[in-house]
Amino acid sequence: MSNAVSALQAKTYAGFAEIEEAGLRGMITLRGDLSSTKVKNAATGAASVDFPGMGECNCVDEKGVAWMSPDELLVMTPYADAQPAAEKIAKTLAKTHALVANVSDARAVFFIRGPNAREVIAKLAPVDLSPDRFKPGQFRRTRLAQVPAAFWMRDAETFELICFRSVAGYVFDLLCNAAQPGSEVGAF
Amino acid sequence: MLILTCPYCGVEADETELQAGGEAHIKRETVGSSDEDFEDYLFARQNPKGIHFERWRHVYGCGKWFHVARCTNTLEVFGTYSAQTTEPPQDIRDKISGKRPGWSWGIFS
Structure with a gap:
């Protein structure tokens, strides 16, 4: 497999605030009915955090869930876990109206x-x-x-x-x- | 600067975060319409100095379309509401009536 690298490879800058490119991060776009327990559980199960309210993000270290819009979530995981996590969510939601995409390399x-x-x-x-x-x-x-x-x-x-x-x-x-x-x- | 509250994500977004979508509540003329009605549907738009109903899209945020009732003259915003409707909701109409008695816009008043 190719060696995945982030866009700026952890470039930093020290101004009056410190800027750092954080490196690779696993990100999964999950769209569906956010009031559905199945969708909620699929997201929180992959990230092991509580489900966020409107306009909120819950995260611990590299894992987290962010509320993107009334029908979209961003599930964050360590980079290596993103593909298996996306596959697992897709499998869980196979019979639910939902979209799951691993967008880690687009961010x-x-x-x-x-x-x-x-x-x-x-x-x-x-x-x-x-x-x-x-x-x-x-x-x-x-x-x-x-x-x-x-x-x-x-x-x-x-x-x-x-x-x-x-x-x-x-x-x-x-x-x-x-x-x-x-x-x-x-x-x- | 126009600041609108997105009814879908509750964010107070200024106009640089939004995309204007033109006049709201346009009824689509389709198969069976007369040429005049179809021409109106395609080209005729209101351009009022005063109360106006518009469509906006929260393009840099949640990406949803929504409706806005505002005054083009004073930039006063009477309210924003869901896109899943064919007419302004009663609470928005009442709010406009309270501030601008006797208003009318298209078929609404």
Whole structure:
């Protein structure tokens, strides 16, 4: 089998917040009726976390489930587990109206760390990121400058961000530029 | 800046996160329609200064289409509602009536 590598191979940048490409991550798109217990169990079974509410993401280490839309979930696993997990979910939901796709190789993941991480995202996305409006656990699909992206907070100082792999270089450059030392806004 | 709340994911999205889909509640004219009705369906659109009903898509978010009732003059948003309807829901109509008594738009008032 070919040697899978992530788009930027764990490239990092230290500005007023730390930017790091997180490497490979297993991601499975699961579309279906999210009120169905079968669909819920299939997702939580693969990621071993609680089912997220609307606009939320539950994750522990590399495993997690994110609420993408009223009929779509993103199930995250370690990279090597994604294909078997997707096959297992597809088998469980064989008789249910659902779509399961392993999209791991179509995505890139970034970490933005530091007390000012919030500011880096706020410069790039049309989202209210004040600490009382965007909290750990919330999940937001939006755009980052000109490309689609989604992010959530691991904890008060760590953002995790996903985008399409084809724009990983663009997103890394954006984040680095927004985190340039001396460009702090101090809004939060 | 127009800020609309997506009725599907509850996100307050500004217009750069959305895609405009034009006039709402257009009835499709199809087999059996007269040429005039079909022409209207294809080309005739309202362009009001005031209350307007529109379709928008939360393109950078959940990807869903939804409806918006707003004022094109003041940018006041009266509300957003599901796309799975052929007419504005009563609560939205009441809200508009409260603020702009006597309004009308197409066949709705």
